[in-house]
Amino acid sequence: MFDLTGRTALVTGGGQNIGAGIAQTLATAGARVLVNDLRAERAEKIVADIVESGGQATAAPFDVTDRDAVLAAVAGLGPVDVLVNNAGNGGAEAMLPKKFTDTDPDDWRGPMEVNLDGVLHCCHAVLPGMVDRGHGRIITISSAAGTHGVGIGFATYSVGKGGSLSLMRSLALEHGRDGITANSVALGVMDSVRPETAAALTKSIPVGRLGSPGDVGATCLWLASDESGWVTGQTIGLNGGAFTS
Numbered sequence: 001m002f003d004l005t006g007r008t009a010l011v012t013g014g015g016q017n018i019g020a021g022i023a024q025t026l027a028t029a030g031a032r033v034l035v036n037d038l039r040a041e042r043a044e045k046i047v048a049d050i051v052e053s054g055g056q057a058t059a060a061p062f063d064v065t066d067r068d069a070v071l072a073a074v075a076g077l078g079p080v081d082v083l084v085n086n087a088g089n090g091g092a093e094a095m096l097p098k099k100f101t102d103t104d105p106d107d108w109r110g111p112m113e114v115n116l117d118g119v120l121h122c123c124h125a126v127l128p129g130m131v132d133r134g135h136g137r138i139i140t141i142s143s144a145a146g147t148h149g150v151g152i153g154f155a156t157y158s159v160g161k162g163g164s165l166s167l168m169r170s171l172a173l174e175h176g177r178d179g180i181t182a183n184s185v186a187l188g189v190m191d192s193v194r195p196e197t198a199a200a201l202t203k204s205i206p207v208g209r210l211g212s213p214g215d216v217g218a219t220c221l222w223l224a225s226d227e228s229g230w231v232t233g234q235t236i237g238l239n240g241g242a243f244t245s
């Protein structure tokens with residue numbers, strides 16, 4: 001089960017943390033992984049790790065917010081069977097909390113460009129090929145900020161995350177008969193939080209631990225597999241039980 005041999009998976013923002021965990025998990029299951037990142041050296045490092053472990057991977061550096069760059073890169077990569085839209089957070093910038101009323105419209109574009117526009121660009125680039133081949137898996141890494149909102153100064157990030165999971169629902173409906181599924185994975189608190197806040201945050205999680213890149217990789221593997229073909233248009237909450245649905 002969950003064998004991805006013969007499949008090619010593009011993982012955006014795969015150069016570190018969660019994206020790297022997803023890339024490594026899909027490669028272990030037999031996929032050839034195209035590791036995207038804005039920062040080429042990060043993608044190359046993860047590719048080297050995968051190849052050293054016996055997997056197949058190629059670096060595919062480009063900026064998901066740049067439509068022309070996405071189209072040019074995808075045209076040169078060959079068929080993409082699985083797209084994991086993972087690039088997100090603040091994109092090239094650190095995410096700085098700011099109360100919505102203290103922001104101005106110039107502050108809104110950045111979080112939405114990477115968390116929503118980047119997903120639109122990548123889906124738009126790979127979908128025609130998936131339709132032609134009658135098969136595709138699209139997975140978008142979203143957040144509880146997108147499903148439930150967040151009150152700590154990241155309102156426009158939550159807009160981007162909510163918009164991208166809505167896109168998955170519509171793509172699922174438009175492409176259900178093309179053999180393509182589109183789902184989201186909405187993450188809760190992950191183990192990349194600052195160490196000084198980890199203990200307090202862990203207390204709010206019913207299973208008693210923070211999430212890891214391996215947790216996300218395992219869910220993506222299931223959603224990337226042939227066996228998940230009847231799962232589409234869904235938002236899978238991956239949060240240790242912190243939010244029930």
Ligand SMILES: NC(=O)c1ccc[n+]([C@@H]2O[C@H](COP(=O)([O-])OP(=O)(O)OC[C@H]3O[C@@H](n4cnc5c(N)ncnc54)[C@H](O)[C@@H]3O)[C@@H](O)[C@H]2O)c1
Pocket residue numbers: 012013014015016017018019036037038039042062063064065085086087088089090091092114118141142143144187188189190191192193
């Ligand atoms: N870490 C968390 O607690 C958490 C919680 C909920 C959701 N998420 C989501 O999970 C995903 C991964 O999170 P992470 O913490 O591993 O992120 P991260 O910021 O540690 O890594 C993201 C990677 O994406 C790359 N990237 C940024 N902008 C890019 C662009 N425009 N084009 C291509 N690559 C780009 C970065 O260079 C980086 O290597 C994101 O979508 C994030 O919003 C994370």
